[in-house]
Amino acid sequence: MNIIASPEDMQKTALALRRAGKRIGLVPTMGFLHEGHLALVKLARRQADVVVLSIFVNPTQFGPNEDFSRYPRDFERDRTLCATAGVDIIFNPAPEAMYPAGYSVYVEENGLSKGLCGASRPGHFRGVLTVVAKLFNLTQADVAVFGQKDAQQVRLIQQMARDLNFPVTIVLAPIIREADGLAMSSRNTYLSPAERREALCLQQALQTARRLYRAGERDARRIIAAMKAGIEPVPAARVDYIAIVDADTLQRVQRIETSVLVALAVYIGKTHLIDNLTLPENGSSNLPG
Amino acid sequence: MNIIASPEDMQKTALALRRAGKRIGLVPTMGFLHEGHLALVKLARRQADVVVLSIFVNPTQFGPNEDFSRYPRDFERDRTLCATAGVDIIFNPAPEAMYPAGYSVYVEENGLSKGLCGASRPGHFRGVLTVVAKLFNLTQADVAVFGQKDAQQVRLIQQMARDLNFPVTIVLAPIIREADGLAMSSRNTYLSPAERREALCLQQALQTARRLYRAGERDARRIIAAMKAGIEPVPAARVDYIAIVDADTLQRVQRIETSVLVALAVYIGKTHLIDNLTLPENGSSNLPG
Numbered sequence: 020m021n022i023i024a025s026p027e028d029m030q031k032t033a034l035a036l037r038r039a040g041k042r043i044g045l046v047p048t049m050g051f052l053h054e055g056h057l058a059l060v061k062l063a064r065r066q067a068d069v070v071v072l073s074i075f076v077n078p079t080q081f082g083p084n085e086d087f088s089r090y091p092r093d094f095e096r097d098r099t100l101c102a103t104a105g106v107d108i109i110f111n112p113a114p115e116a117m118y119p120a121g122y123s124v125y126v127e128e129n130g131l132s133k134g135l136c137g138a139s140r141p142g143h144f145r146g147v148l149t150v151v152a153k154l155f156n157l158t159q160a161d162v163a164v165f166g167q168k169d170a171q172q173v174r175l176i177q178q179m180a181r182d183l184n185f186p187v188t189i190v191l192a193p194i195i196r197e198a199d200g201l202a203m204s205s206r207n208t209y210l211s212p213a214e215r216r217e218a219l220c221l222q223q224a225l226q227t228a229r230r231l232y233r234a235g236e237r238d239a240r241r242i243i244a245a246m247k248a249g250i251e252p253v254p255a256a257r258v259d260y261i262a263i264v265d266a267d268t269l270q271r272v273q274r275i276e277t278s279v280l281v282a283l284a285v286y287i288g289k290t291h292l293i294d295n296l297t298l299p300e301n302g303s304s305n306l307p308g
Numbered sequence: 309m310n311i312i313a314s315p316e317d318m319q320k321t322a323l324a325l326r327r328a329g330k331r332i333g334l335v336p337t338m339g340f341l342h343e344g345h346l347a348l349v350k351l352a353r354r355q356a357d358v359v360v361l362s363i364f365v366n367p368t369q370f371g372p373n374e375d376f377s378r379y380p381r382d383f384e385r386d387r388t389l390c391a392t393a394g395v396d397i398i399f400n401p402a403p404e405a406m407y408p409a410g411y412s413v414y415v416e417e418n419g420l421s422k423g424l425c426g427a428s429r430p431g432h433f434r435g436v437l438t439v440v441a442k443l444f445n446l447t448q449a450d451v452a453v454f455g456q457k458d459a460q461q462v463r464l465i466q467q468m469a470r471d472l473n474f475p476v477t478i479v480l481a482p483i484i485r486e487a488d489g490l491a492m493s494s495r496n497t498y499l500s501p502a503e504r505r506e507a508l509c510l511q512q513a514l515q516t517a518r519r520l521y522r523a524g525e526r527d528a529r530r531i532i533a534a535m536k537a538g539i540e541p542v543p544a545a546r547v548d549y550i551a552i553v554d555a556d557t558l559q560r561v562q563r564i565e566t567s568v569l570v571a572l573a574v575y576i577g578k579t580h581l582i583d584n585l586t587l588p589e590n591g592s593s594n595l596p597g
Binding site for chain 2: 026030034037038040119121122123124125126127128129130131148149152153156157159178179181182183184185186268
């Protein structure tokens, strides 16, 4: 396994691999890897000759009051996990190498990025799209794998790849969950034991939505109200948003008639957690029960 | 010579060329080609195995009151010129193919793009950077050639290539001028015979700047005042801007101490013309006299 810190070296290596006819698979991460990331590696492995996993806690996607500085980091542990998972190259650049002095170019999306997490995290998706565009160029990825847990992010990256004509195939990986159903996230480590238990309210709300949908309910407002009612009594929980949106346009729907995304973001204490469910179900949510 | 209209076909062709080890040179144009464009082709030819010339009047870089619909177009003439100049591929996509329904992703620059032409043409450089990013991805260019006449544009494209890590070398081509010194531009065809004569005031202003500089003048305000004084009596001329900026940061300078760009934009009647001179001189302006 090769570990590359310099963007220039990464790009040189990638261009040489491409010239040699290798198919490159990219798994972009912020490190502190969990089984969700390893599932992405497995998918990349299946579609590429060389798997590049990037580890980069990207400053431009964090707001001024967010958790950039305390975001969990453990490179030695990540390295061991990558070696075991069959990653070929870890790309872990320094922030100053990715954003040198005088940096001034950003990728912006002005439709899909405005709702859901984009509404409560202004600038977040600009940072995400910018760094992913950079990673596409640096790794010369033929295929890139993203997790369904960040549903709005993956929709935006598909849109960027299409609109800016990146020659990359975006692969979507189903949500991976803990034994009790909590969607895996590096941010779960922030939770106290009590918060960890209360964090189950996210998936329970999605289960409520699924139950109502299966019983024939199609009114978005009624489903959202039932989800909210399940979360409100949870002491540490504060709803950021609960939304039912068209899976393609991410616009809110009144009635569920097309494929929709039931998405929610909830603060558990100070920790911002997200989860989602596609309806009609397609297995991407892996919701238990 | 191959003529490709579909972005998908262009990208497939480019990826196949890259796999075959060919070096691809891109010359982005809006068509209605003149000798300035052909000089770009010659430079691309020298550095690449395959020269792609794109012809695309890009709607996103025109403001609502600008000349998008009346911008001159003559594909048959362009095709003949390209064949003679040794272009390998003309890429001439339709606007709907480049900006399909639901298009929403743009490349923005938030420093260098704010002054000079960016100040009087809001959104212009966002459109330029977006289409050039698309062209880089569609043509898989190893090298791309831009003219010094659009000095701010080429500085911005260098910045985008660096900041977003496009694996492309940007080559700068000197300004090509008509026999009497007017910088070549497809927009020169808008000028009436009287305006065509008055349009010489742009290069005359640059000659004034050069004369003062050669005589030891380093005060930007005094040089600009002398340039303005030469243009003001010209009946059809209305100054958009005259600026002396650091060649790297494009920030206005008080005194000429580093390499600077003397840049001006003047309306001749309704036609927006630009020209520039680098000081100390490096030949890129080809200013007569």
